[in-house]
Amino acid sequence: MKYCSQCGSDRISQSIPEGDNRLRYVCPDCGTIFYQNPKIVAGCIAEWQGSILLCKRAIDPRLGTWTLPAGFMENKETVQEAAARETEEEASAQILDQKLYMIYNLPHISQVYVMFRGEVKDGFASPGIESLDTAFFDESDIPWGELSFPIITEALQLYFEDRKRGQFLMHTGEIRRTSPESIETTRYAP
């Protein structure tokens, strides 16, 4: 942030506003304070006859790897609508019987993942413009070494564990990058 989006001033700087306790971008000329907040990523673990819908990414980051349909929630929609929209956009698939499944923190990148589970209507999927391919994978065929992000691996692991046990719980936890090479996954107590 180099210029004030309200008055055009080039004197924007970071300071702690009165009554606050965090550094914010503040304009000294018009007084506007610019808050920055975490973003929600919403997506679906969508099943068809026991197989899971994955999308092969056509965009960076992680182009060519496999992911669950998910993306940034937009203003004026619900988390449920965001997850269904992303599934439609990335895989042309409709999600039925959508149920809340996970809320996971990725604090190092200020993201919160909200994942749902459900069924793919008619088992129909086809790549949208952000996907190179879509496919349904049995648990034994999941390309674990070619998944896009640690949160995708965690979501699929939780899902298969729950399915094996015959009971889907609501999960919460965090994935944190602890160094450039390592991430740490913590499942919070239910």
Added chain:
Amino acid sequence: MKYCSQCGSDRISQSIPEGDNRLRYVCPDCGTIFYQNPKIVAGCIAEWQGSILLCKRAIDPRLGTWTLPAGFMENKETVQEAAARETEEEASAQILDQKLYMIYNLPHISQVYVMFRGEVKDGFASPGIESLDTAFFDESDIPWGELSFPIITEALQLYFEDRKRGQFLMHTGEIRRTSPESIETTRYAP
């Protein structure tokens, strides 16, 4: 948004970027696209010996009304940390045994509320700078007519219903303003 915060241009306008399907603020001079996304509000329904901790707001909107401790999640924190921090800031209270309880959509104002339940450590609370007062209310003493927002009323109603039944569930739903005078609350199927 009147000026580009990257290059200072005053030609910012709303348009649909290539490959997108929504209006965004776009700078025609440097090409920056400015995305706007929903914000998370995190808070706690915190109990001490059966009574619920409420805070009397010292700030607008709804100054002087009673609310649950809650506020905007900050970058680099978890939802759990945000809810605990807000409880500390607004009521000087520590939350113990914090459990995920609700995720509610307020799409008309692009907010998602994530509420937790738990116990107040030692039953200690005292107003922070955003509160005029803090108090513990028995269910029969809740000031229903003086609560700050419909989401606070909904959270307390769900909580007392669950407590009566002896089973706390995870809840999701939405509160939508359908006209200047009316709001509509929808509890999604569990």
